[in-house]
Amino acid sequence: MLRTFAVLALLVSPSAFACGGKAPCGSSCDMAAHADATAADDVAAAAGEKVTLNVSGMTCGSCASRVTAALKAVDGVNAAKVDHATGVASIAFDAAKTDADALIAAVAELGKFQAKKAEEQS
Numbered sequence: 001m002l003r004t005f006a007v008l009a010l011l012v013s014p015s016a017f018a019c020g021g022k023a024p025c026g027s028s029c030d031m032a033a034h035a036d037a038t039a040a041d042d043v044a045a046a047a048g049e050k051v052t053l054n055v056s057g058m059t060c061g062s063c064a065s066r067v068t069a070a071l072k073a074v075d076g077v078n079a080a081k082v083d084h085a086t087g088v089a090s091i092a093f094d095a096a097k098t099d100a101d102a103l104i105a106a107v108a109e110l111g112k113f114q115a116k117k118a119e120e121q122s
Ligand SMILES: [Cu+2]
Pocket: 023, 024, 025, 026, 058, 059, 060, 061, 062, 063, 064
């Protein structure tokens, strides 16, 4: 558990970004986006409305980092966490400032990934 957290911390820390400017998937790093990623990683503990998106097109941790950074750059996002292996993006946001459609659009703007709202679990 502690180890998992350490790995996650490495993934989201710009200085520790493993690809050094060249993501393993062949796309270049967007370091500006990484620097912008100030929102929290703990979605469950964050305030606001929660939404889960399914993101397709991610092939590695660098992809997940780019999607995470794009989500966190959206005004009103309190926390975001993205898993490239499952394609699941969890976001906590202020419903007065943004909505799921804006989050989906932010992912689409990266050009490489497609997001859609996960099926509601009831
Ligand atoms: Cu990648």
